[in-house]
Amino acid sequence: MKFELLPNEIFVECFQYLNAPDIFNSFDRLNYHFHTLIRNSPLHLNFQQFKKSLFNEFCQTILTNPEIKQNIISLQLSNESTCGQIQSFLSLISLNEFIHLRSLSLIDINDENDEQLLSMLSLLSNLDCFSCTCSEYKTLKIISVLTKSKIRMLTVPQFNFNSTSVYKTMSITSLTISNCDLSDLCQLFKYTPMLKYLKCEHFYNSQITDDELNFTNTNIVYLQKLIIDSSSAKFQVLELLLKRISNLKIFSIFAPNVLELIDANRWQHLIESSLPYLHTFNFNFGYYAHHSYNEKLIKFQQFQTDFWHKQHHWYTNYEIEGFTALIYTLPYVWNEYTLTSTMNRYNDSLISYSNEFDNVKNLFLCTKAIKNNSPCFFRNIQSLILIN
Template sequence: MTQLARLPTELFHELFQYLWANEILHSFSNLSDQMNSILESYSSYRINFQSTRYSIFQRICEQIQPEQVISLILSDKNDTPHLTKIFLSYFHIQQFTNLRLLSLIQVEHDSLCKILPELSKLKRLHSLSFDNSSGKGKFVDFTDTNTKIYSLLPKSSSETILQLKYLCTTYSDALTSMNFPNLLQLRLNCHSLHPLNAILQQAPQLKSLTLFLDVFRDLYAFQPCYSLRKLILIVKHAHMSIDLIGQFLEKFSNVTHFELKNIFGFAHRSLIDGFQWERIAQSFSIFNFKFHMKDTLTERNLDSFRTRFWIEEKHWFVVCQHNYLFTVSLSDFGLPYIGLTCMKSLYSTIPNNAILYHPKYLIFHRRPSNTQFCFTTIQNLQPIWLGSVQLLSSIIDLNQIQYLTIIPPVFSLFKNISSHMPKLHTLRFEGNQVDIDVPEQSSLSGLQLKQIHTLQFHIAKDSKKSIYDLQMISYSFPLVEHISTWPVKSRSDIIYIIGLFKQLSSISFVIHQSIDKIKRYSEFDSQLILNDIEKYLHCSAMCRIDFISENDRTPDLLHFWLCERVR
């Protein structure tokens, strides 16, 4: 500490720009009075409360003053239920007078209603992101729109909108009556194109637009937008022809960066015609796409993408595999995964195959007949068949694996995790054969993998027995902080499982399908469960119950965020 004390305060403040608030406080708090003074004088803290431990959340709320914060991320996702509600018991959002960026991730309805009316008091805010409270993914159910949130937006946020440079939201209809004189980037989740026209006319400086669309329609009477340079279009149901896309792009004549991707269903056949795209994409400097086709593609489908325009002039390369067609320049814009046994059907326009598409997710089915490919960017691996770790290493750079999906036949892989997968932190257990196949779990016996922080279980809600020995798992993964989703039949199951994992921060349960509706109401009362947790485990917790549906308020899923246990 003597050497650190000689460094100027400005140098520490420069270093802090690269760290989150929790990292700064953990590393530098209480080293000396001088260091504490440096922390107190720092005025650019960035707080990220996603997947945070309750003790870290509490420490930040108690040590940092709101005027010291320039960036704030609040999340009420399953691993931090009710976080925003507790945060608002410490602070009022208007106290964050120097806040530049605010991101609200699946924040619960009541908390949103407290935050939104106060946004106009944040005079320095220039980046705002908030989605719907249901949190069902990128695409929302637009038939279940919360009208109260819609009514709050125009009244509370119009002043804030005027100063924003970045906006990300699902509430597109509420924005049609607002002005965006300074907006440069917009990420919008829309049912259709209908509200977009009005929004764009009020955003004269908009440079970048990312659209998550349910359906591609309502193109009529669409006005041009000349300021836009970057357009990303991600469509849930891509029932659109290339002619329709061309008409749409005519409204954005100055766009030089265009990306197009369909999520569900099958893309229109005309979208895999490179000659037609050549006519549309003349002015693009960056062009990426991913299409899911109904029919299996062959190498002949790439012929229209082998022209001088694609290969020599633009240097855009295209790959087809099975029924996917995609560009290779973006590693996360191509296939959601790649199956290793499909390598024979992978074709590309890359000369001499000098470059290979770099996926992030690979499914390893069985020993491949063609191993000339080597994947160096795989982060998510699902080995369904396993020969030897040496064979895996010859095809995949295992050092990059962060997420591993494991099934009983490949449990032997556990013994190689520490030596071959140093970055691995999340394990997903697939239990599709839970009732018919009880595996040998000796691979875990006596083994401890302290690098694993997250366990995910995919077990049928109606399974009659578990193939997994939870006591063995709790021993083998002693530092696990997050678990989802384990089936339970009673409150005592919940207490027992939480008690096994001493470092647990969050856990989600699914109520077993055999439990009838009456027992679900009586047995899985949130307050009764919280009382049991405090009584038997000596810690408090937050609990959120998800119901079967909006119309059926029967408990189905239970999410817990745990405080530190009293030892």
């Protein structure tokens, strides 16, 4: 069968994985069939890291083909290294002209965008997903005008949770936040009762206050997936949080330097008493301490009992290098890894993972660790940095 004779449904499905400018550059001039099809298909438009000339070119394409605007369902604009891309775009095209826009991402918003942007955002009643990076003050102003929208997925940096009236009218089910602590989450959960997914990029340790202790009377019944990209919180803080999320099914945490988290018995007690539905527990714990080699081994081997292996099928590898030690679950779910020549790796003997590091995209590799019989295999690397 000839390429152009494939059903339109196949092309429309493929277009969902491509950027709108690439679709137009590839298909617009082939024939009338494709010329018409791409103007009547849902489009994703991502201008992040776009050259100025290509940005201007596709903006002109939109202006000369106004029917394109009604087919754009997701839009990403960025001022990062682009010399005011957001304001340039808004000066040409108003956001409310994208009548079927469902997802909007605005990166590095500055002062010049404020009033114009706020007036446009208030009209995006069909928006389902919104993401922005800007100052705390701007974030609150922007979200306050989105209360009339149908926002379900929200990504924002740190901001003042004391101003929570914004959230009371928003049925957010998915939230990604850059920086927060337990106090922030205590406030947040009061106004997002339907939250199902929460990702904290940086979760900080904090002193336990009366408000946090009272938080134990709160149950977050819909939250099923919690991801903490980087945590400095003590076990007690995490314990207070997790005890209120009794329906949690998936929990991932990276804590590179919190020794007390490497306590298998304490985790087992918490899971058995408070997390009955937890089926996926991804963790990467590390610490730097003058413990003996055997002391490190004993702490890590506690994660290889029947509770971890037979009951939950959670398997771990651990690594020791000098005073540094870490333990992580298999497969390795994080996208960054460092491989050195002096590292001692201990693989779980009960399981063999040929795809152990398939999620790693960024590899820091000590040149002395390069050898023909290396047990580590990285098949999906996008960035490689060699270190001495």
